[in-house]
Amino acid sequence: MSQVDTRGLTLLAIAGFASAAAFRICDPLLPKLAQAFETTTGSAARVITAFAIAYGLLQLFYGPIGDRYGKYRVVATATLACTVGSLGCATAGSLNWLILFRVIAGATAAGIVPLSMAWIGDTVPYAQRQATLARFLMGTIMGMAGGQFIGGFFADTLGWRWAFVLLAACYVVVGLLLHAELKRHAAVHLRASPRPTSTTARPQFLAQTHGVLQERWARIILLTAFLEGTVVFGTLAFIPAYLHARFELSLTAAGAIVGIYGMGGLAYTFLVRRLIPRFGEPGLALGGGLILCAAFTGLLLGPAWPWALPASFVAGLGFYMLHNTLQTHATQMAPAARGTAVSLFSAALFMGQSVGVAIAAVIVDVASASWLFGIAAVALPVLGIAFARLLRDRQLTL
Secondary structure (H helix, E strand, O other), X not given: OOHHHHHHHHHHHHHHHHHHHHHHOOOOOHHHHHHHOOOOHHHXXXXXXXXXXXHHHHHHHHHHHHHHHOHHHHHHHHXXXXXXXXXXXXXXXXXXXXXXXXXXXXXXXXXXXXXXXXXXXXXXXXXXXXXXXXXXXXXHHHXXXXXXXXXXXXXXXXXXXXXXXXXXXXXXXXXXHHHHHHHHXXXXXXXXXXXXXXXXXXXXXXXXXXXXXXXXXXXXXXXHHHHHHHHHHHHHOOHHHHHHHHHOOOHHHHHHHHHHHHHHHHHHHHHHHHHHHHHHHHHHHHHHHHHHHHHHHHHHHOOXXXXXXXXXXXXXXXXXXXXXXXXXXXXXXXXXXXXXXHHHHHHHHHHHHHHHHHHHHHHHHHOOHHHHHHHHHHHHHHHHHHHHHHHHHHHHHO
């Protein structure tokens, strides 16, 4: 990539950091939120579900808007808009108000990561795309790790509200930088695809969506992403509360341990250029599912909290081996309407998360988080094996 493109990609990665941090920031806060609003941990988890549902549903809006007005421009605007939801969360006087502002936060954050991926799909050749997406993923991975730590740290120190204040400040700064970059280079580098000049060049959303869903491979990618989000994110959300309750760790420590998940993801970004030629896409998908199985088995059987350290690390590594392969195919599902296609992919992933967190909340309140780890340890290798086989079949037919 050119110097300008690298700078544009870096700013997108920082925006992705803030968006991912917003996703995970409530995970270690659940015990404090349950205490503050006098409810159960499962009920407090609605703040996670609300964000995920809004995030998933708004993909249906941002994809066509990004295709119409420019993906980079929409990302910049959405990043600034995220400030509203974060400040609202910081000042919420009840759980219902917090849930409402988390809906707003999810609705605005929905325009960041998927359109950034679509912009990369527009500007980077397919042969280089998986490695470039991995570079962008460094921001979102660090955001997931940072969100876990930030939430736990403020819960134990200044109070949970300050976590959202910090998030709002981050959105303001990066949003302004994105707009400045857009103004300097929009005419040459950042307008990934020219604006349509006629109504025939502007397919309506329903037509775009129908075109994507007509493709069998696109349906497979979307279903796999939904199942991945259901199992992985539904389970991940309750690990800090589990470590806090079972091993009496502080929320800062519990959040930091789960944040090591992000370190596993970063390891993947450094290894990806070696892994792709050695194992191929089917091998990455299969390996990812098996590694995730090992990670959640470790959490299930670990007799002490140090077991969670390697388990979190390998969970991050395994997840991104599987997920980055899915992402790469998502950017190629419909090149003519890439914003819509990638947004549908993200919608499937995070609607899966909302379903997963809702189901997991019931399991945690009725039984225990150990059941979540057992279910994930069985389901994820099955998912990885199935997707790897489908990838091999597809490669043979192309």
